Amino acid sequence: MSDQIHFVALLKTGDSGAYDKLIEDYQHMVYNTVLGIVNHLQDAEDITQNVFIQIFKSIDDFKGDSKLSTWIYRIAITKSLEWERKKKSKKSINYFKNLMGISTETIEMSAFNHPGVELHNKEIAAMLFKAIKQLPENQRLAFVLIKVEGLNYQEVGEIMNKSTKSIEGLVLRAKAQLKLILNDYFSE
Amino acid sequence: MKTNIEHQIELTLNSIDAIQRAEISPYFKTRMKGMLTQIQPEPAFFSFKYTIAIAAIALILTANTFLLYQQFNQNNSAEKQVQSNSELSEIYHLNSTPVLDYDNQ
Numbered sequence: 082m083s084d085q086i087h088f089v090a091l092l093k094t095g096d097s098g099a100y101d102k103l104i105e106d107y108q109h110m111v112y113n114t115v116l117g118i119v120n121h122l123q124d125a126e127d128i129t130q131n132v133f134i135q136i137f138k139s140i141d142d143f144k145g146d147s148k149l150s151t152w153i154y155r156i157a158i159t160k161s162l163e164w165e166r167k168k169k170s171k172k173s174i175n176y177f178k179n180l181m182g183i184s185t186e187t188i189e190m191s192a193f194n195h196p197g198v199e200l201h202n203k204e205i206a207a208m209l210f211k212a213i214k215q216l217p218e219n220q221r222l223a224f225v226l227i228k229v230e231g232l233n234y235q236e237v238g239e240i241m242n243k244s245t246k247s248i249e250g251l252v253l254r255a256k257a258q259l260k261l262i263l264n265d266y267f268s269e
Numbered sequence: 270m271k272t273n274i275e276h277q278i279e280l281t282l283n284s285i286d287a288i289q290r291a292e293i294s295p296y297f298k299t300r301m302k303g304m305l306t307q308i309q310p311e312p313a314f315f316s317f318k319y320t321i322a323i324a325a326i327a328l329i330l331t332a333n334t335f336l337l338y339q340q341f342n343q344n345n346s347a348e349k350q351v352q353s354n355s356e357l358s359e360i361y362h363l364n365s366t367p368v369l370d371y372d373n374q
Contacts, residue, residue: 197289
């Protein structure tokens, strides 16, 4: 913990070496969390950039009440959800433009292939990611952080400001919901 | 048929169990470092913005107070002027009927 205090103090002074270390240590964590939420490789990289810019801008707001990684996870999640909302509203505008014949821009509906999934599982994993997208936000976040990011219930609870029990509940409900969604896919 | 679907669902749910971490571009760190050197930390920027905003508000309020005070002073002196005029006219009977009013005599 004292290492973290010292490291954060260095970040607050704008020490370039500390920022190098921050990027080195957290780039994969941020990128994978974002990727698990937005399911798009290029977007995930752009959002990861935004996350580090936000960390740089608001490091003075970090009071040390939680672990630095927890704070960074929260920024990554917030930025990813903001990005999704912007993209969703852009999609709706494009959809209406297409209907009105104003725009010929195509609406992107490609399946997501996570680069970390084994080759023989690519197809069904893409189906799972598509189903995960349909979950309510809290269930989706809890499920992604546990199954994709590999965090435990307590860590996810700290990130989402919820008790371990409620995270367990969210993941259980997410699994049940996913079974229903997948059942519909396979029954078609 | 039902068991086949259930089996497929189980396989799908377990498909990301052995998921590996995705690798970010190897140039990300270099790009990020370049970006961060061009950005100013937010608190300094915010405090600068707030200083300007507060100074502008203070200036507007001061100007308003000054104008109101001037207006108030002008009204007061005008009232005093009217009052002193009527006092003078009372002393010198300026409002009374003129002595040489031939029409009414």
